Structures are given as C-alpha cells and as structure tokens.
Amino acid sequence: MKSVFLSLIALLVMSSCSRTTAEFARIVYLTDDRATISMRCTATGDNREKAAQAARREAIKTLLFRGVAGSQQSRPLIEGTEDAALQQHPQYFQQLFEQQHYERFVTQSVVVVPFARNNGEQGKTITLDVRIHLEALRKDLESNGIVRRFGL
Amino acid sequence: MKVFPLLLALLFGGVGTISAQTPQPEVPTAATTTVQPKIMVIPYVKAGEDLRTILENDVNKRIVLTKIREAFDSRGFTTVDFVARLKALSQSDAMKSDSQTDLKSMLVASSGADLYVEAEMDVLLTASGNAVKVLLTGYDTSSGASLSNKVGESGKFYTDDMGKLASKAVEQCATDFLNTMQAKFTDIVDNGRTIVVDFSLDEASTLTFASEIGTQGLPLSDEIMLWIESQAHKGNYHVQGTTDRQMIFDEVRVPLKDPKTGANYNVQKFGLEVFKFMRSLGLSIERNTKANTLYIKIK
Numbered sequence: 001m002k003s004v005f006l007s008l009i010a011l012l013v014m015s016s017c018s019r020t021t022a023e024f025a026r027i028v029y030l031t032d033d034r035a036t037i038s039m040r041c042t043a044t045g046d047n048r049e050k051a052a053q054a055a056r057r058e059a060i061k062t063l064l065f066r067g068v069a070g071s072q073q074s075r076p077l078i079e080g081t082e083d084a085a086l087q088q089h090p091q092y093f094q095q096l097f098e099q100q101h102y103e104r105f106v107t108q109s110v111v112v113v114p115f116a117r118n119n120g121e122q123g124k125t126i127t128l129d130v131r132i133h134l135e136a137l138r139k140d141l142e143s144n145g146i147v148r149r150f151g152l
Numbered sequence: 153m154k155v156f157p158l159l160l161a162l163l164f165g166g167v168g169t170i171s172a173q174t175p176q177p178e179v180p181t182a183a184t185t186t187v188q189p190k191i192m193v194i195p196y197v198k199a200g201e202d203l204r205t206i207l208e209n210d211v212n213k214r215i216v217l218t219k220i221r222e223a224f225d226s227r228g229f230t231t232v233d234f235v236a237r238l239k240a241l242s243q244s245d246a247m248k249s250d251s252q253t254d255l256k257s258m259l260v261a262s263s264g265a266d267l268y269v270e271a272e273m274d275v276l277l278t279a280s281g282n283a284v285k286v287l288l289t290g291y292d293t294s295s296g297a298s299l300s301n302k303v304g305e306s307g308k309f310y311t312d313d314m315g316k317l318a319s320k321a322v323e324q325c326a327t328d329f330l331n332t333m334q335a336k337f338t339d340i341v342d343n344g345r346t347i348v349v350d351f352s353l354d355e356a357s358t359l360t361f362a363s364e365i366g367t368q369g370l371p372l373s374d375e376i377m378l379w380i381e382s383q384a385h386k387g388n389y390h391v392q393g394t395t396d397r398q399m400i401f402d403e404v405r406v407p408l409k410d411p412k413t414g415a416n417y418n419v420q421k422f423g424l425e426v427f428k429f430m431r432s433l434g435l436s437i438e439r440n441t442k443a444n445t446l447y448i449k450i451k
Contacts, residue, residue, distance in 0.1 A: 032327075033323070034223075034226070034323055034326075034327065072324075072325070072326075072327035072328045072331075073327065073328075073331070074328060074331075075328075075331045075332070075335060079335070079338055135226070148334075148337075148338070148341070149227070149228055150224075150227035150228060150229050150330065150334055150337075151186075151188045151189070151229055151337060152186045152187075152188055152189065152337050152340060152341055152345075152408060
C-alpha cells in the first residue's frame with residue numbers, strides 16, 4: 001500500500017514537470033509592400049510544429065510590440081509596453097496568442113531551414129519566411145479598440 | 153485506503169496546474185467623437201514654378217499627390233482636396249499675388265486645413281537607370297511644427313515611366329510617414345493640442361504690457377502668463393516673445409476634450425476663457441481665430 005502511494009505521488013510530481021526547450025526567436029526583415037510584410041523568423045520548440053508556431057507567433061509579437069527595423073513598420077503597432085497591453089486587453093491577447101488567432105494574419109509560411117539543431121543556437125530551431133497581412137492586423141486591432149484609428 | 157480520497161483530491165485539485173484567471177470584461181470607451189484634423193496634401197513649389205499650374209503641367213506630380221492621398225484613404229482618413237481649394241481661391245482677388253509663398257499661405261489658410269503635407273518630387277536620370285525621390289513633410293498649419301518627414305526612393309530602373317517610379321517612391325515611405333504622424337497624434341491626445349495665442353493692444357489703448365493691472369498690481373504680461381500657465385494642459389506653454397505692444401505664445405497646449413463636460417475642446421472655447429479672464433481684469437477684448445491661432449486685441 002505504501003509503495004502504491006509513493007508511486008502515485010512520484011507519478012503526480014513527474015507529470016507536473018514539463019520538458020520545455022528554452023525559448024529563442026530571431027526576426028529579420030525581408031520585404032514589405034502597402035499591405036503585407038515578410039520576415040525571416042527563427043524559433044525554437046520541442047518539435048517542428050511548435051517551433052514553427054513559435055516563429056509565426058514571434059513575428060506577430062514583433063510587429064505588435066517592437067516594430068521591424070528597416071521596414072515601413074519600424075514603429076510597433078501598439079504603443080506602450082507589452083506587459084501594459086496584455087494587462088489592458090487580456091481577452092483579446094489570450095485569443096490572439098493562446099488560441100492562435102494570429103494564424104489568420106499569416107498569408108504565407110515557407111520553411112527555409114528545417115527543424116534541426118543548428119550551430120550556436122540553443123536547442124533545435126526552425127527558420128521560416130513568414131508573410132503577415134499587416135493591414136488586416138492593423139484593422140483588427142482598430143476594430144477591437146486595441147489601437148486608435150489614424151487621427152486623434 | 154483513506155489515502156485514496158486524498159490522492160484523488162490532490163490530482164483534481166490542481167496541484168502543479170496554473171489556474172486560469174477569469175478575464176475581466178473590457179470596459180468600452182465611450183463619449184464624444186473627437187473632431188479629426190483637416191489635412192491637405194500640396195505640391196512643393198520650386199523657384200520659377202507657379203502653384204496654379206504646377207499640377208497641370210506635370211502628370212507625375214499629380215500621381216505623387218494622388219498616391220499620398222491614397223495612403224491616407226487606406227487608413228480611413230479623408231483629406232482636403234488641393235485642386236478644389238485652388239480653384240475656389242482663384243475666384244477671389246487674393247489670387248492676384250505673384251509671390252508663391254503668399255499664395256501657398258493663402259491657400260492653406262483658406263482651406264481650413266489644420267495640417268498640410270508638402271510633397272516634393274526629384275527625378276534622377278542616369279546612364280545606369282532612372283530613379284525618383286519623393287520628400288514628404290507634414291506641418292501643423294498654425295504653429296509650423298513639423299509632424300512627420302520621410303524620403304522615399306524608387307530605386308534605379310531602366311524605364312522612362314516616371315509616374316511608375318514616383319508611385320514606387322511614395323509607396324516606399326508612405327506607411328512609415330503615416331506611422332510617424334500617428335505617433336505625433338498620440339502625443340496630442342496625451343499632452344494636448346497646440347494652439348498659438350497672439351495678444352496685442354488696440355491702437356487707441358493707453359495700456360502697455362508693462363502696465364500694472366489687477367488686484368495684485370502685476371504687469372499685464374505677467375498676469376497673462378500666470379493665467380496661461382494655469383490654463384494650459386499639464387502647464388505646457390511657450391512664450392515666443394513679449395514687447396510693450398504684443399505678447400505671443402507660440403505654443404499653448406489645450407486638451408482635446410473639455411475636462412468638465414467631455415465635449416470637444418477647441419481654440420474658440422479657449423478664446424471664451426480668455427474673454428472671461430480679461431473681463432475679470434476689467435479689460436475688454438476683440439477675438440479672432442484662424443485655424444488654431446487665437447488673436448486677442450486688448451482695448
């Protein structure tokens with residue numbers, strides 16, 4: 001009985017520990033036009049699919065909170081800090097990131113470097129060329145009251 | 153056996169799990185619609201060029217203006233039509249001026265535009281290809297403050313289609329230009345709109361700005377300055393200069409909305425407050441406004 005009890009406790013403790021790779025992402029600007037922007041995104045993940053999702057998610061986050069250097073969207077779409085935005089609009093960002101609504105704005109996602117361990121990087125990474133429909137993303141932010149429409 | 157209920161309770165009790173926070177309902181912002189600024193896109197006029205005919209003679213300049221206005225349209229913002237305003241102005245005697253600077257100022261002032269965007273186009277013809285550069289500058293009509301500045305380049309191509317190159321040059325910088333302008337709009341929303349307040353004395357008035365006035369016996373200029381300081385949004389103002397006969401505040405920040413009523417606040421309402429203040433000093437005034445400039449003549 002005691003051994004069964006201890007085994008169950010051990011099983012419980014082990015199941016609550018998840019094996020995750022330390023997060024890493026890098027975004028590089030490629031091209032843009034009036035409505036879309038393309039970026040080369042590198043990200044880590046436990047598997048190919050999670051790494052690809054992380055890359056696309058990081059591309060969206062870069063546009064939202066940091067801006068993309070060298071592009072027409074060098075300023076972030078959302079002014080202020082990421083933490084402040086997440087606190088102010090928790091429902092919207094929960095849907096956007098955790099429920100993966102960001103995928104709606106990804107018009108193209110092409111694997112450039114397959115999921116593998118690459119020199120100098122932590123864990124296994126994948127590199128994608130991602131095209132984001134920037135205009136649609138901006139309009140979504142405006143219609144949900146996350147950002148102000150152009151003007152005062 | 154008594155242990156099993158405890159284990160079940162631990163398993164389903166959420167040990168090692170993150171409890172989801174119930175998202176707070178987001179409170180919708182309400183209230184009065186903010187009056188948007190009027191923006192006009194105008195061509196840059198070089199020496200020897202005539203503002204009246206500059207667009208008639210060059211389709212590529214028309215393409216540049218149209219592409220810029222298209223960029224504003226894509227953001228849901230309507231601009232004032234330059235050609236229509238120019239035609240309206242040509243009906244008046246004011247168009248007899250030969251000075252292009254006067255003409256441009258008259259055009260911008262008569263249009264009622266709060267902001268204007270000046271677009272300059274430069275064509276580069278070389279043996280290794282042709283290119284077009286576009287310089288976009290956005291100004292506040294009243295204060296002359298620069299709101300956004302961008303240079304767009306088409307890149308070199310072996311083509312004679314300057315319209316296409318001009319279009320490419322505008323597309324290369326329009327989004328960034330509008331984003332910079334939007335950042336300035338955010339500054340206006342947060343820190344107030346800039347107006348210019350020009351105090352002058354009527355010719356028949358015996359007062360000067362050094363005259364001691366009011367219950368504290370302070371010079372008129374100091375009374376005005378202290379009052380402006382108390383009224384300016386977040387105490388933000390700047391004095392351009394003071395003489396015996398004139399006192400100019402080239403930047404006074406006023407809120408977008410009246411803090412008491414939530415209604416749109418504008419230069420006319422600020423003028424009303426100036427009127428009440430002057431009356432409290434026992435002075436009568438004449439008020440005029442042009443765009444975001446308030447002219448106060450003290451009698």
